[in-house]
Amino acid sequence: MPRVKGGSTSNKKRKRLFAITKGYWGRKKNVYRRAREAFLHSLSRAYDDRKIKKREFRRLWIxxxxxxxRAQGMSYSTLMNGLKKAGISINRKMLSELAINDMxxxxRLVEQARDALGL
Structure with a gap:
């Protein structure tokens, strides 16, 4: 049986990985074993950081x-409780956008929350 080296396939595989790791620091961009390790690590970090990003944005909105x-004389928790009792379902992202752009x-939402709570 003839010997098969598979050089073109290996070169293609390495070239694809080095294109992905271009810009990495040190040997992680041009040594195959280090580049593969860095790439796999970056995949797991990207997955985790997508979850963390959601958490961070929710914290920012809150x-x-x-x-x-508080500028209207009400805390966050009482506002959210009042909105819930008033039957107003608005997500935190939109509520923070209103707080910034349309005071x-x-x-008006704060007033409705106050009325629902009987304050």
Whole structure:
């Protein structure tokens, strides 16, 4: 049986990996074993960081809503409780956008939350 080296396939595989790891620091960009390790590590980090990104944005929205609610004399938790009792379902992202860009609409929501709580 003739010997098969498979050089073109190996070269193609290495070339594809080095294209992905281009820009990595040190040997991680041009040594196959180190590049493969760095690439696999970066895949797992990317997966984790997509989850972390969602957490971070939710924290940011809550912080913004809390600051705007306190400017109206109400805490974040009482505002959210009042909105829930008033039957207003609005997500935190939209609520923070209202707090930043459309303060009169946010104030109306705060008033509705106050009425629902009986304050």
């Amino acid at each position: 912080t913004r809503i809390n600051a705007a609610a 009169p609409a946010f104030v």
